[in-house]
Amino acid sequence: MHVALHPDGLSDALVRTWIGFILLACLGAVPLGAAAGDPRQAVEVPEHYRLGVIPWQSPSKLAGMFLPLADVLERGLAHPVQFVTAPGYRQFVERVKARDYHLVYLNPLLYPQAREAGYRVVARLAGDGMNGILVARQDRAMPSFDQSVRERRLRLALPSEEAYSARVLREHLGTMGLSLDDFDVEYFGSQDSALLAVHSGRADISGTCLPSLRSMPEAVRSELQIVEQTPPQAAMLLAVRDDVPEAVSAALVEILVELHNHGAGQQVLNALGFYEGFAVASEADIAQRSR
């Protein structure tokens, strides 16, 4: 290693180190100085574990579903856990890529990007996996998905172009020789909004997933019917950022897996609509299920 000496005998590295210290001290002094005159001062607070949930429902509904889970995790980990979601799929993906969350609940389609950002899967929803569904009002005639669809131009409500259910349905329609171009597609931002669009008559059919339909109020759900259903797809995943300690990660998995084994956990699962609970997942499992 080449070391350049200054005339006074100090090395460049040493000088840079001192300059760095001085700059850090100055930067540290600025907020303190500003805080002296500011009634609401900036201080360090204990870090929260941020649980980021893919925005597949309205934020309030997601909060109602996941806040009990965040509460259980917070108590189990003895560390604050903050539930957050994002305004849309695109923003959620951007945040995942920016490593904005410690824990992420996401669909398998997004997982490769999450993994690339440094997340690793630790759990998944138990059971066979998610079914994509097409829903229509019960008082309307059951639509047939043949070549006549092109003439009828059904109004199809989808949550988002990037939504897992939309992707699944697009692939399923493809197997039936149809594509989204055969419909008048309108995106409503969330699964709930898409379902409500059908319920209110703004759309003829909605593409969503089974848990979303289950989570709708009875008054809405009872007036809707499933007109098409995809085979089970890969289950939703829960991944942790790679800087979350292994012990925390292990404790997290244990808490999730044990939820269906006690009453309080069952209530959390009921709130989520994930009646079968969580299961341990690994990279190998994901690779195998993807195949």
Add this chain to the structure above:
Amino acid sequence: MSADSGTHPAGSGDTDPRVPLTRTLRFRLIMSVALVHALLMGVFVWHALTTESERLRTDTQNRAEALSVLLSVATTNAVLTEDLGSLAEVIDRVGRHPDVTHAQIIDRRGFVLAGTEAEAVGRAVVEAAAGASSREDLLLRLRRDIEVSGNVVGEVYLEMSMAQMHGLLAARRNQALIFILFAMAIGGVVAWLISLHITRDLHAMTAAASRVGQGDLSVRVGVNARDEIGHLAAGFNSMVKSLEALSAEARDEHAKRIEAERLSYAGQLAAHMAHEIRNPLSAVINSVKLLERAELASRDRSQLVDIINGETQRLQRILQGFLDSARTQELRLETADASSLVEQVVRLACRDSEAGERIRVHLDFHKRPCPVVHDADQLRQVIWNLVLNAIQAMPEGGRLTISTDPRGERVRFTVQDTGEGFPRHLLSFATEPFYTGRRSGIGLGLVIVQRILSQHGTRLEIDSREGQGTRMSFELDMG
């Protein structure tokens, strides 16, 4: 109401100058009404301001509460999704509210997601120390949790300025003060008008009473109202009418009594005269009878002639003195210092008297001239008689002191001797005609003095102690 006779102005409405302003009925009435107005208006205004203040405070509180509720509801989804753009937009719109001085949306970690102060966004917050701001009392601070299904996911923090409310209250308070002053002014004017009405009648009665006091019982006041003042005026008139009747009776009685006294006095005077002239007249008569005797020796005849001469001279003096005491001369008043006059009379009296040489005269006049209103000839007569009396009271000699002493608006003259003094039982008769303690006196000197002093509006005061001396004093008006 006004006095309906006489020349004194009555009912002029002016405050009596002899009564201090603060003691006048008018002043007290005006002050009472003004104070009652001020008190009542003050209580009313205080109550109104308190109510208004409470209402404004409640309104502001309610608006702040409503705004915070609205803000918490409107930002719930944005907080959950950390939609900073939406939050910034909401906060920006809230911050435009004129009363909002500070607003923040804080997430569950305590980090500011959006705020009216951009530098705070992205930082954690803690509470400011109490009283950190000098505008503390002008701020309303509210915080409201953002909840979803009973779980707190964030917090809305609002600081609203109460300055507008305080400004409004200050304006109300100033308006109220103006109202109070206006009410006091109106009340004062009304009180002044009422007091004018009341005191005008009272002034008329006061003027009438004053004239009654001066002896004019013909005065009456008008009865213009049926109120207490009217009753008082009627009572006053009734009283004056009774007084007038009583006064007429008293005048008649007085005239009768004066006439009786005059007749009695004339009788007494005649008796005194008869008594006084009887002895010298008897001596004259007896002497004339004896002179008719032819055998009377010439020496005895000469003695009888001397007696006749002496007694007739005495009779003449008695008659002259009586005439002098009875004669009332018109005064020719002048204003001048009487010291030289007094001194001149004293010297003359001492020189003409046999005992004058044995008298030590002491003149004790005031240092500065004391001009008095007097008739010089009459005053000379007064001083002469008093000094002569004093000299005659000291046949063996003594000290005669004459002094002048200003007392307020009058000057006191004193003639004091160290002579025999009056016997106590004679002191009350000293100024009665023909009472005298000396055999050679006729008892009319002090009567003349009293008559002259009476014409000058004063009287003779005698203080005497038997064997020690007499002091006689009188006062004259200072010019």
